[in-house]
Amino acid sequence: MASSNLRILQALFVSLLLFIPKVFSFDCSQPKGSSLSSLEANPSWLSPNEEFAIGFQKLPNDNENRFFLAIWFNKIPETTIVWFAHTEPAPQGSTLKLTDEGKLVLYDPQGNSLWERPSTGGAKSMCASMNDSGNFMLLDGDNNPIWETFNETTDTILPGQTLNMGSNLTARYSRESYDDGRFQLHLQPDGNLVLYTVTMPTGAVRGAYWATGTMTGNSKLVFNENGYMYVTDGTRWVYNLTKNDTGSSQDFYHMARIDYDGVFRQYHCPKSKNCGLKWSVVKRFPEDICSVILTEVGSGACGYNSICVETNGEPACLCPENYSYLNEFAKNQGCRPNFELPSCRLNGWESNLELVEFVEYSNTDWPLDDYDLQIGSGVDLQTCKQLCLDDCFCTVAIHNGNSCWKKKYPLSNGRREPNVNRTALVKVPKVNVTELYLVSQRQNNKDQSTTVLIVSILLGSSVFINIVMTLAICIAIYFSYHNKLLNISSVSSVASTNIRSYAYKELEQATGGFKQILGKGAFGTVYKGVLASHPKRFVAIKKLEKFEQEGEKEFKTEVSVIGQTHHKNLVRLLGYCDEGEHRLLVYEYMTNGSLASLLFGITRPDWNQRVQIAFGIARGLMYLHEECSTQIIHCDIKPQNILLDEFYTPRISDFGLAKLLVAEQTRVARTNIRGTVGYFAPEWFSRASITVKVDVYSFGVLLLEMICCKSSVAFGMGDQEEALMDWVYACYCKKKLDKLVENDEDARNDMKKLERLVMVAIWCIQEDASLRPSMKKVTQMLEGVVDVSVPPRPSIYCST
Incomplete structure (x- = not known):
């Protein structure tokens, strides 16, 4: 009986709260003609209690000094944005103005409109008010709001604000980006408050990963001035999101936000300490975003091919070994493999079992990427590896001690936590893959070494021949030195790069007599070869076939230019040959050929x-x-x-066509x-x-x-x-x-x-x-x- 009376009193109390008028006054502080400029020292309009401000905020990490229109907590050292206009960034020198026509307009420096409210028709505002609740309003002649930021939601809800059915909060793309992200809090028309993943940029709703289950008509999400957040049907609370006392609005700042990682968090911080360095989390929904298993394949909290690990209430996004982040500044956007995806081609790395290895991760799973259902029972770890090894499409195998599952790209909703009793076996190419070199070339080198040895023995038997050889060597040394003096001006830059000079015979042997062609260009042909000094390393040898005036020029250009460049996105020059009529260049061999073959191929x-x-x-x-x-x-x-x-x-x-400019020359x-x-x-x-x-x-x-x-x-x-x-x-x-x-x-x-x-x-x-x-x-x-x-x-x- 007592509990029944308590519920009646609670319902009456809530009903009274719903009908209590707001205590915030509509201070019509900004009349028509008021304006702000991004060039001002403090370009903002303040609320009467100076706790909120609207104005220009500089875009994070922007080298062009551009701004966006925002509302923020004014008395907190760490800038906390609670609302922002969805529009193009405003260049420096832009202005915000309440026009004589009764519109709030954001102008660029040339006077072009970037954003305006109200956008079409309707009543004209007489003034604007930045009130103490953080709500910026345009008011008519009777001091009634005709537009307000509380009704144009972004990612944050404040005390005094209500989210009606059909409304939503949308997460940002990343911590530093104010573009729309992949998560949304939506109060559905059926009254259910739901967290969804969203496909961008279409905005199509995908899997739900948290919900209140409040299927009632006329629902609203209310965040009251005392820091309590709840779903109400107009007469009673049907779902209480805030279970504990969060502190009075006199002592604490409050807000709730759907963050870029998909977690809806309620925050507060004490006014007496200016919030210190960080807001404190009162409650988060869901409690552990990494443990949430979606009902369909998606990018999850950390993006595709990643592993989500809950750390201090936030998801830490990790990449498997041999994978890297798509965006180092937004690690929740997923990971990419640092190697070619399995293609089941005859020359694919996954087809050569000697080049494949597995990286094991305990308590790790990608639960929704099966392309081959559970493979029997009684399968041990080694057998699970072999099943994945034998299948060129298999990216990851998951083993739980008894069964095995195969996974495909992209890997979805990856997670790691103690209660995941599974081991992930990630298939990758060995880090230092050493390609097999030409066996026939090794045999040729062996045969040639034998021939040299026999000739040496025969020559050693004749004193006369030894004298002749000595004279020949002296003459060769003289002409070699003379040629170096003649060519010193053209190859001095080559020498300074520490690249090696090869004899023509070496490169002819390296290519097996210039047999395997990799490609042809206007000035020469590129061959595949293996150097005797590095028998396990392929090289690409470019043989210039036109070395008259143009070819000679190209040769010297490539040697001097490429030999002095060092960048991971440039082909490295290993050596050259400048012998008689022969001009050759020795490059790194690029395993996967040209971009043209990749772009315009079958797949x-x-x-x-x-x-x-x-x-x-x-x-x-x-x-x-x-x-x-x-x-x-x-x-x-x-x-x-x-x-x-x-x-x-x-x-x-191919720098053969490069034009060189000295430091002072730009054309x-x-x-x-x-x-x-x-x-x-x-x-x-x-x-x-x-x-x-x-x-x-x-x-x-x-x-x-x-x-x-x-x-x-x-x-x-x-x-x-x-x-x-x-x-x-x-x-x-x-x-x-x-x-x-x-x-x-x-x-x-x-x-x-x-x-x-x-x-x-x-x-x-x-x-x-x-x-x-x-x-x-x-x-x-x-x-x-x-x-x-x-x-x-x-x-x-x-x-x-």
């Missing part, structure tokens, strides 16, 4: 792999343009000149056109000087090819009535970028990054070289460090 390479390759090429070009002691223009950037090593790291090759005169049809910059056909921007243009074309997996040359020669560049731009303008990546699910689920890459490419292929960004700027835009503005239409030159 489309993985989207994330293509993105990472594009980043690597951009970094390599940035090194050539800005970080070398001698600035280098490559002049022939194309897929055929991008090689891929054993881990598919891109390496820029060179155009002599003859250099490069390849389809990748030429417009200035090659005009009187304009040639700068590093010709490489930027070629990179833009290459980037479009990598996005679409289509050759620009083949595209232009096909049945299409437009060039690849024009087709891409048309799709971009019509907001139909999905056409560029048809049948590429990973790319279609990553539309924000796809759009960024397309915009960067369009900037790179501008006809006016001055409009093209530098490769440093290109690299920053690709990696998301710098935002990309809307590019102008490329020239009609693209079609010609």
Whole structure:
């Protein structure tokens, strides 16, 4: 009876609370004509109690000094954003103004509108109010709100704020990014408060991973001024999220937020201590995001191919060995393998069992990636390994002491915790894979050594022949020294690089008589070989077949340039041969051939792999343009000149067409056109000087090819009535970028990054070289460090 009376009293108390008017006054502090500028020292409007401010906040890690419109706690040392406008970043010099027409408008420095409220029709505001609850409102003549930030939710809810049915809070993309992320708190029309994963950028809701189960009509999520958060149906609490006293609003600041890791957390901090260095978590939903098992395959809290480990109430996102983060600054976005994905090709690493090993992780599982259901019972660990080893599609095997499961890419919802009684066996190539060298070559070297030994014995039997040999050696030494003096000016730069000089005979033997061709170019052919000094290491030997004036020039250029460059995205020069009429270059051998073979082959390479390759090429070009002691223009950037090593790291090759610039020189005169049809910059056909921007243009074309997996040359020669560049731009303008990546699910689920890459490419292929960004700027835009503005239409030159 007593408990029944208590429930009645609680219901009456709640009902009274619901009808108590808000104590916050609507202080009409900002009349029409009021404005803020990002150039001001403190560009903000304060609430009467000065606990909240609205104004400009600088974008984190932004080199362009841009801002976004936000509301934040004003008296806390650590800036805590509680609301922000969804709009393009505002350049320095932008203004926020309450116009004479009664609208709140964000203008850029040129006076263009970036954002405005109310957006269409409706009553006009007479003034604005930043009230003590953290709610910014536009008020009409009767002091009634016609628009308020409490009704335009972002990721945070404050005391005094209510979330109605159909409303939601959306997590940010990462700790530093204010773009929409992969998680959402949604109060459904049926009254259930649910945490969902979301597919971006479409916003399509996927699996639910936490819910209140409050299936009642007329539900609201209320966060009252005393720090209690609950779901109510209008007459009673139907679900209490806050179980304990969180402290009064006089003594504590309160807020609740769905964080970028998918956890909905309620926070508080004491006003007397200015919150110290960090907010304290009162409650989190769910308690352990890593232990949540979703009902469908998805990226989980840490992204694909990662392992989620709960650490101090937050998910720590780890990558398996031989994997790396997609984004070092947003580790919850997942991991990528540092090796070629299993393809079941005859020459794939997974097909050569001697090159495969397993890394074991205890208490670890990827629960939703089975492509082969539980494989019987009574399977021990070694048998489980062998089952995965024998299956070229198997990425990971999971063993629980009795049964075995095979997993496929991408690995979904990875987690590690003590109560997961499973061992993950991750299949990877051995770190230092040593390729088998040519057996026949070893035999040839052995036979030649035997011949030399026999000849030496015969020569040793004759005094006369010994005298002749001595004279011959003296003459050879003289001519060798004389030739070095003649060539000292042309090879001094080569000597300074510590690269080795080879005899022609050595390289002829290394290639087995120049038999195995890797590729051909305008000036020579590249052969595969094995050096006697490194019998377990393949090399690529370029033999110049035209060494007259042009070939000679190319040879000296490559030796002097590549020998002095050191970057992980450039092919390394190991040695050279300058003997008589023979000119050869010895390079590292790139296991996975050219980017052209990867892009335009039968199967489309993985989207994330293509993105990472594009980043690597951009970094390599940035090194050539800005970080070398001698600035280098490559002049022939194309897929055929991008090689891929054993881990598919891109390496820029073929500097034979490079133009060199001294430190003080930024332009060179155009002599003859250099490069390849389809990748030429417009200035090659005009009187304009040639700068590093010709490489930027070629990179833009290459980037479009990598996005679409289509050759620009083949595209232009096909049945299409437009060039690849024009087709891409048309799709971009019509907001139909999905056409560029048809049948590429990973790319279609990553539309924000796809759009960024397309915009960067369009900037790179501008006809006016001055409009093209530098490769440093290109690299920053690709990696998301710098935002990309809307590019102008490329020239009609693209079609010609």
